[in-house]
Amino acid sequence: MKLQDYISRHEVIRPLVETQSEVDRIVDGLLKVIEPIEFPSLDECKKLTADGLPVLQHKDVADKFIPFDGETDRKIFASILRQEKIDCDPKLRLIVWTLIDRLVPTELKASGGWDSWRKNYCPICGRRPVMAQLRKEFQGRARFLKCDGCGAMWEYNRLGCVYCGNDDLTTMRILEIESEPEIRLDVCDKCRAYLKTYNHEGEEKIYLNDRLTLHFDLLADDAGVRKCGSILVE
Numbered sequence: 464m465k466l467q468d469y470i471s472r473h474e475v476i477r478p479l480v481e482t483q484s485e486v487d488r489i490v491d492g493l494l495k496v497i498e499p500i501e502f503p504s505l506d507e508c509k510k511l512t513a514d515g516l517p518v519l520q521h522k523d524v525a526d527k528f529i530p531f532d533g534e535t536d537r538k539i540f541a542s543i544l545r546q547e548k549i550d551c552d553p554k555l556r557l558i559v560w561t562l563i564d565r566l567v568p569t570e571l572k573a574s575g576g577w578d579s580w581r582k583n584y585c586p587i588c589g590r591r592p593v594m595a596q597l598r599k600e601f602q603g604r605a606r607f608l609k610c611d612g613c614g615a616m617w618e619y620n621r622l623g624c625v626y627c628g629n630d631d632l633t634t635m636r637i638l639e640i641e642s643e644p645e646i647r648l649d650v651c652d653k654c655r656a657y658l659k660t661y662n663h664e665g666e667e668k669i670y671l672n673d674r675l676t677l678h679f680d681l682l683a684d685d686a687g688v689r690k691c692g693s694i695l696v697e
Contacts, residue, residue: 469669475681479674483561486554490561497530502568505576508586515582517589519544519563519613530566546590546697553695560612560694563588567613574607577617583625585610586617592625593673593692595649595660606660611673611694624651625658626691638686645670646679650688657688 470477503511508518519525529540542549543559567587570576580586585608592608596616608619623630629651638648638657645666648657659679661670669675673693680690690696 464666464669466669469675473675473678476675476677479677482554482557483674486557486561489558490565493530493562494565500528500530500566502528502566502571505571508571509576509579512580512586517584517586519588528566530562544588556694563612564614567615572613572615574616574618577615580617581619582617583608583619583628585613585615587615588613590694591692591697592619592658593690593694594671594676595619595625595658596664596667596671597660597662598664609671611692624649624654624656626656627651627654629653638682640679640682646676648679648683648686648688650683650686655688656691657683657686658691 470480503518503524511518511521511524519528525541525544529537529544531537531540539549539551539555540559543551543556544563571587577586584591588610590610590612593611594609596607596609597604598607604621606619606621607616608625609616619625622632624635629635631653634652636650636652638650640646645661645663647660647662649660650657659673659676661667663670683690
């Protein structure tokens with residue numbers, strides 16, 4: 464599906480798409496003037512995360528990862544990277560996380576590199592997942608979680624709530640939009656949170672993009688359940 468056709472079908476997402484396009488242009492400019500950052504290799508990252516601490520939560524890695532020289536810029540970037548609650552413009556948060564996404568090497572984000580990571584937070588930056596995808600694997604269907612910060616993906620338990628760990632399926636349910644079977648909301652009635660889940664393959668650029676699936680968040684809001692993992696919310 465062409466992105467513009469998709470946006471035309473869902474005008475509610477257009478303002479966020481336009482904001483993200485503006486942010487992408489800003490980040491493109493920043494990447495032209497900041498010094499290249501040497502990121503640990505996948506093997507090094509696996510060693511760093513052996514104790515469960517995400518790569519960018521290691522201070523020595525994080526300090527080298529911050530791409531700015533100015534004290535104020537470094538402080539804001541570091542605070543957002545540590546996921547501290549700071550009072551800053553939402554667009555600035557989006558700029559910082561988009562920059563982080565672009566700085567983390569693509570090969571480190573692929574789920575295949577994190578086959579031994581079975582935690583409910585991102586192995587790179589430590590954020591909780593915002594979305595999931597169900598894929599066909601040899602053993603059946605497997606669930607992969609998607610980070611809204613750095614864009615990494617990793618496999619997780621097929622069933623249960625990824626946020627509170629609830630595995631009582633009688634307290635979990637699914638919400639869907641009949642006209643869009645590609646996405647469903649996996650709702651946990653114990654913690655009242657939901658996970659947007661893409662249950663097909665082939666349209667990941669659309670259906671694994673949190674902001675392009677805003678209309679499902681509106682469905683969740685009407686149902687009285689809460690969103691987790693979003694860089695714009697948390």
